[in-house]
Amino acid sequence: MGTIARGGKAVYGAPLGILMLEARFPRIPGDMGNAETWPFPVLYRVVRGASPERVVLDGAAGLLPDFLDAAKELVDFGAEAITTNCGFLSLFQAEIAAHVGVPVATSSLMQVPWVQAMLPPGKRVGVITVSAGSLTPRHLEAAGVPLDTPFVGTEDGEEFFRVLIRAEKQDMDVDLARRDILRAGERLMREHADIGAVVLECTNMPPYAKALRAALGVPVFDVYSLVTWLRAGVRPRGFEG
Missing domain, CATH: 3.40.50.1860 (Rossmann fold)
Incomplete structure (x- = not known):
């Protein structure tokens, strides 16, 4: 047959x-x-x-x-x-x-509890989001993310937020966008000394994950993973x- x-x-x-x-x-x-x-x-x-x-x-x-x-x-x-x-x-x-x-x-936030389970005692997951002011407990709960998870946004950056969310222009300066993401990551690590890994909420952030990993020295997970x-x-x- x-x-x-x-x-x-x-x-x-x-x-x-x-x-x-x-x-x-x-x-x-x-x-x-x-x-x-x-x-x-x-x-x-x-x-x-x-x-x-x-x-x-x-x-x-x-x-x-x-x-x-x-x-x-x-x-x-x-x-x-x-x-x-x-x-x-x-x-x-x-x-x-x-x-x-x-x-x-x-x-991508659904990965937070998975990543947390892999970390050693005393370490926790931090999140970088495009908009910290918009990320509510409802979003976190729906993804299974503990409500005390620390996160920072990119609203104060020069390029990433205003191009992606405010749609102020169609072109994007990739170097400026990368700088916005790196600065957010550095602020997350500076404000929370116990961060053992980072999860990127925004699906437009994977192009900068490698640079973040190098700059922060902790594993980075995103929508690609x-x-x-x-x-x-x-x-x-x-x-x-």
């Missing part, structure tokens, strides 16, 4: 679906929205009207139905797991997972033969 190929999907070979905010800033290599970031194919779906400002500063108010529809569409296309390109969408974690019936990881972990479970590596 010959090999039987199974049907039922619209797209094959890309089991991971990414829900994207609607934005026009540059997505450099390492950014979640740059398809070349990933060592495997992914499916994208832009959620219209879900601007970074609306999701981050306004708590994604009124957007849940749009994200549910978009997530279901990705699953219908062939996605076997869903993630999003904004850590603040942890607010929708339970609803999206219930709606689509496949594994869902809405936020989250998504590659998720994908490894959906498509385990084979070692036969």
Whole structure:
């Protein structure tokens, strides 16, 4: 009997679906929205009207139905797991997972308790977020993050926040953006001497993770580590033969 190929999907070979905010800033290599970031194919779906400002500063108010529809569409296309390109969408974690019936990881923040479990006694996880003023206990609780977790934002920076969230321009000075992230990391370490690892909330921060690791001297986890972990479970590596 010959090999039987199974049907039922619209797209094959890309089991991971990414829900994207609607934005026009540059997505450099390492950014979640740059398809070349990933060592495997992914499916994208832009959620219209879900601007970074609306999701981050306004708590994604009124957007849940749009994200549910978009997530279901990705699953219908062939996605076997869903993630999003904004850590603040942890607010929708339970609803999206219930709606689509496949594994869902809405936020890089979900890694905080995992990383904490790996650290030695006396050390804890710190978070760098795009907007400390917008990261509420609701966001943390939805991702399973202890409410006493220290975090800092990039609102006081020169470039990163105003390009990504305020959308003041479409071009971005990458060197200035890197400086904003590094300064936030240095402030986190300066204010909390017990930081043993850092988790980056923002999905636009992975391009700067290597520089952060070198500058801070502690492990750095981000949405890239989250998504590659998720994908490894959906498509385990084979070692036969």
